[in-house]
Amino acid sequence: MKKTVVGITVVGKDREGIVAAFTNFAFSRGGNIEKVNQNVIKNLFGMYLEVSFSKKLDVKKFDIEIQKLARKEKMDVNTHHETNLEKNIAVFVTKEPLCLQTFIANRKSLKGKISVIIGTEKSLEPIARKAKIPFIAVEEKNQTKAEEKIIDICKKYNIDLISLARYMRILSPNFVWRYPNRIINIHPSLLPAFPGASAYAQAYERGTKIVGVTSHYVTENLDQGPIIFQDSFKVDPNDTLEKIKSKGQKLEADTLLKATKMHLENKLEVRWRKVHIKSK
Numbered sequence: 563m564k565k566t567v568v569g570i571t572v573v574g575k576d577r578e579g580i581v582a583a584f585t586n587f588a589f590s591r592g593g594n595i596e597k598v599n600q601n602v603i604k605n606l607f608g609m610y611l612e613v614s615f616s617k618k619l620d621v622k623k624f625d626i627e628i629q630k631l632a633r634k635e636k637m638d639v640n641t642h643h644e645t646n647l648e649k650n651i652a653v654f655v656t657k658e659p660l661c662l663q664t665f666i667a668n669r670k671s672l673k674g675k676i677s678v679i680i681g682t683e684k685s686l687e688p689i690a691r692k693a694k695i696p697f698i699a700v701e702e703k704n705q706t707k708a709e710e711k712i713i714d715i716c717k718k719y720n721i722d723l724i725s726l727a728r729y730m731r732i733l734s735p736n737f738v739w740r741y742p743n744r745i746i747n748i749h750p751s752l753l754p755a756f757p758g759a760s761a762y763a764q765a766y767e768r769g770t771k772i773v774g775v776t777s778h779y780v781t782e783n784l785d786q787g788p789i790i791f792q793d794s795f796k797v798d799p800n801d802t803l804e805k806i807k808s809k810g811q812k813l814e815a816d817t818l819l820k821a822t823k824m825h826l827e828n829k830l831e832v833r834w835r836k837v838h839i840k841s842k
Contacts, residue, residue: 566615566643567596570628571740574637576607583635587628588613601739603782607637608739640740642722649674649722649826652715654729657685661727661748664815665822666693673826677719680712682731709737716741725822726780728814730759735782743832745780746790746825748818750810762810766803773797773806775813777821779832788837790821790830 572584581600588595588611597612625641632639651674655662662679666689669676679690679697690697698715702708708731716724726747738745750761751774765773774794781787793816795809824830824839831838 566619566621568593568613568615568619568621568624569642569742570609570611570613571640571642571742572607572609572611572632572637573639573736573739574607574635576602576605580607580635580637581609583631584609584611584628584639587631591615591619591624591627592617599742601735601782603735606736608735610739610742638740640717642744650677650720651675651822651826652677652719652721652724653679654681654724654726655679655686656682656728656730658728658811659686659689660811661815661818662686662689664819665725665727666695668819669693672823674723677721678715680715682708682729705731705734706736709734713737713740723822723825725818727818732784733780738780738782741780743779743788743830744825746818746821747778747780747785747787748814748821749776749778749785750814751776762807763803765797766806771797773810773813775810775817777817779837788832788835790824790837791817793817 570584570588572580585595585598593613593615595611596614597610600607600609621643628639628641651672653662653665653676665676676695679686679695681687681697681699683701684699687697687699700708700711702711722744724741724745726745733745751765762773772794774792776792777790778785779787779790793813795813797806829840831840
């Protein structure tokens, strides 16, 4: 019988005994802990447990019982069950349309469903409406309050994977820790060179001969998560900044789509902060 794997995220105020409470819970249900990662930043505690069960697991009962423990320990807990069912994808956007348009144009090739599009503004709502995909604008400027709303939306749509399609906000550890290795971003350079929002301008000013794009999993460290896939294009000496941007934005969209497909097809595994491509 194939083992059942459950991912458990625990986020809340740091205090003693939390790790023991949840690992003991897993052991008492016959689980074997495959992975455990924990972080503390400014009194915020985050933990990810990956637990495998060799015997049949009553998923519904497990989720009810772990939520009882969550209330007792005053922690926010989410469980993620690896199944072959269609994954729910949330696409986060701001105002650049190409990544979103590329996703929508290729959505039939995804082993998942774009369940919701979340925007920091309403610029791209018409694209979502035309594609008949729910669009929710979270225009709250305070990032903490915005993330509270986004967390609720992701829970409502039972989101498995988040793709940041030129989403121009920095996600906090409080959010990122809830979706370990399940948030994919792109950066317009071969990281770590040319960091920040003006990567193409920096590349242009320095006479770069090759411009690259990096797709990576998001961690609490900006643009430093495990790298999934990288691609590049050659710069013609006569290329203007606008030409480089245009080429780059197309490559960004293609790279984000490819990384998302690889994740959904279960081809990626993160070990020791590196992404390994699984062999067939």
